[in-house]
Amino acid sequence: MSTLPDSLAPENHPPARGPQPTAEARQVLRIIGGRAASDGAGVRLTRIIGGPELPQIDPFLLLDEFRSDQPDDYLAGFPDHPHRGFETVTYMLAGRMRHRDSKGNAGLLSAGSVQWMTAGRGIIHSEMPEQEEGLLWGFQLWVNLPAADKMRAPRYQDIAAEQIPECVLPGGAKVRVIAGSMLGTDGPVQAVATEPVYLDIELPPDAAIATPLPVSLSGFVYVFQGAAMIGEGPGARRVERGELGALDQSPRFVASAGATGARLLLVAGRALNEPIARYGPFVMNTREQIVQAVEDFNAGRF
Numbered sequence: 001m002s003t004l005p006d007s008l009a010p011e012n013h014p015p016a017r018g019p020q021p022t023a024e025a026r027q028v029l030r031i032i033g034g035r036a037a038s039d040g041a042g043v044r045l046t047r048i049i050g051g052p053e054l055p056q057i058d059p060f061l062l063l064d065e066f067r068s069d070q071p072d073d074y075l076a077g078f079p080d081h082p083h084r085g086f087e088t089v090t091y092m093l094a095g096r097m098r099h100r101d102s103k104g105n106a107g108l109l110s111a112g113s114v115q116w117m118t119a120g121r122g123i124i125h126s127e128m129p130e131q132e133e134g135l136l137w138g139f140q141l142w143v144n145l146p147a148a149d150k151m152r153a154p155r156y157q158d159i160a161a162e163q164i165p166e167c168v169l170p171g172g173a174k175v176r177v178i179a180g181s182m183l184g185t186d187g188p189v190q191a192v193a194t195e196p197v198y199l200d201i202e203l204p205p206d207a208a209i210a211t212p213l214p215v216s217l218s219g220f221v222y223v224f225q226g227a228a229m230i231g232e233g234p235g236a237r238r239v240e241r242g243e244l245g246a247l248d249q250s251p252r253f254v255a256s257a258g259a260t261g262a263r264l265l266l267v268a269g270r271a272l273n274e275p276i277a278r279y280g281p282f283v284m285n286t287r288e289q290i291v292q293a294v295e296d297f298n299a300g301r302f
Contacts, residue, residue, distance in 0.1 A: 112161025219268030
């Protein structure tokens, strides 16, 4: 959703390598709270990944939560803006968002639905709330693409709420499987470049979940309702609503809720370990590629 900034000042990051496995259950390495931010034409949101405290968790470049029942916070939306070199994932919990793009695509995201957009070599799109009152709530995640895929053709995966499978675990935990798998159930998103896992986990009071998670994938948990203990044993840490826990790369994910229950996102993907040159909505590997992206955008080649 981020729009084009005014000055050309790419952010250059060295290759980021994830931590090595340290225990059987994934432990929280660091807890980060989000910061209030504004994007698009003035939409108020909370930025969790993509700020100075946490620029990235390779391959994830940005995580925003937008949540408000005040129309002035969201009605201006995200007018036309370009992207190149990565994927955007929009997951709606409440409200409706209409998207349109420069290729003639259009669609409506409603509560429970997901859009996984591969910007590839370039696209211009808009995301505008299709409501004038009520709660608008959701997330946008940016997923980097490897160098070999940055200039691929753009594509959309618009996935309706009813197409996302839900697994119910012993003890009452519920998991919506957006990408990856749970109990042999595969999510509908097809995004092989980073082998993503994207799970919406709901833990009733005193419920718990334990699931395998490939050690090859970097990951994090973001709690958006209640609070959860992440990990097991003396190293387990409590993550509150509005906090992200960056995880190590052990082979299992374990979480448990107390008396209030919890709801959280578990997100993981294959780290690319490639240099990053980042300028607003363009994410490439070199400054020269960023300059080319700006030239292509200004020349109308998106």
